[in-house]
Amino acid sequence: MTTEQTRKLIVLAAIWAALIFAPYWMVPLGGYTALATRVLVLGLAAMSLNFLLGFTGVLSFGHAAYFGLGAYGAGLTLKFLAASTPLALLLGMLLGGVCGGLLGTLIVRRRGVYFAMVTIAFGQVFYYIAFQWSSLTGGDDGLRGFSRQPLDLGLFKIDILSSANYFYFFVLFCFALAVGAMGFILRSPFGRTMIAIRENERRSRFLGIPVERHIWIAFTLSCFFMGLAGALYALVNNFADPKGLHYSQSGDFVMMAVMGGMRSFWGPLLGATVFVVLQDYLSSVTVNWMSFVGLLFVLVVLFFPRGLLGFLQRSKA
């Protein structure tokens, strides 16, 4: 084993150890378990977006739509269909992924800013549906009246509803599955092809790679992961918010990915951690937190365009 590989293994072990023991070290530091759960869920969302943004290199600025669809899918399942948490997660993920896949066919031919514009505009469609169809979705007030259900594993039940720690571990389990799948895809020949498209689209095309189809697959996969994150988010709050579908939420996700470091796999999780903790803190101390978040956007873009991880790696080299 080379030193490089050893180093990677140590970092990976450290990340997972920090995540597994988060409920035990966050509370003494002044945080709370629900905050850790939120970081994890939004981190998963940012990583799902970065799967497309950082590794395929196409700029989606409407990914909140699929996040929100996941949330509404899970919420509606629990409210009207069946009181089953796994089913809610599955259907939420499917709703986000299938809608993403369908719209993806209209989107994949665009590039650069035009891709961004069309994704924003299509994302807003779902916002308006959630906003207007109040008999089903609760409209502006959001979808209420459902709650996550205890997990029934046959032999025993896990009460994720009242125990914040159990719920955190359940979310961590889902997070690990999704992140594992993402890592597996990125290591596969398909993942390598995605990176090739990012680096040089024209050359990939000349090599005979069906670029549009690959981008579509990457887009759809990323929407599935996004839907899962959204479904988990609905379980965190027992509530689905139309704002979760809005393009300003997409902006937050892109910001998390950029702030953490788009070129690295774990960067968006770091970005989400900083973003969520900062927002939580700011909104508790000032009513003008929007200005500060805006200022954060401007400063990161101007001074840390490679994100925190990019900055660390560079200053070390």
Add this chain to the structure above:
Amino acid sequence: MSIIRCPMTLLLLFNITNGLIVGAFYVLMALGLSLILNLSNTINFAHGGFLVIGGYIAYAITPYIGFWGALLIAPPLTAVIGLVVERVLIRPLYGRDPLYSLLLTFGLAFIIEDGTRFIFGPQGKPVTIPPFLAQPLSNDFFFITGYRLFMVAVVMIAVALLFVLLRYTRLGIRIRAGTLDLETVAALGINVQLLRSLNFAVGIFLAGLSGVLAAGQLGLEPTMGTGLLMPSFIAIIVGGIGSLPGTLLGGLLIGVASGLTAVFLPAASEAVIYVMMAVVLLMRPRGLLGEEGMMS
């Protein structure tokens, strides 16, 4: 005259008029966005913010120099603010991935919205318009006030001047050339940085102008720009990216379409513009008047 007095006809006319007026706002916003997008490859998320700045400048100076003075002064002042923003914040990002200018203007929109709320308060502010403009022109058509006609006239003049500028002046010809091939324009010895700054200022001028006009009609709120941003995007996509006449057509089309939908199915009046966008992208991916290859 009986057919004109029939309630259904009146309702239709009312909504078409509304649609055209709203469409005129979309057009002003979208033309500015489109100019900046074409030449600088930047989606200006803060465009709605500049509209708000224009409106609040008008609100602040109307007591001293009146509505007409504000109409003349506020848009150029907004353009100057736009110039400073472009020079300091956006210019460093031109060489980079468009992602960065997008994120920056996105953050800027937050700051502007929150800043105006901080300075002027969250409540709506009225801007007084000259009394003779506020009167309805006829009893039958109560909805056609002098101010609404005036607004449409101002928008038409502004659009006409913009097209004259682009067609016949040196600056305009350079802007159009830069849209097609910026590298060649630079190689011909034209200062591309300056060109982009002036182009940005023209776009922001239009946003400031729509801010003043909107202030007289709707009153001012810190969030008013955000609501106009998405329809302007769609106007650009429907009309065809890269084509300013397309943007003009797109803005009017979606304005009238949402006005008409408001008659028959009020809940869908916002959704219909998204449906139009989806249909256009399916049938004619480059947009109504867009050129082949411009969207990719």
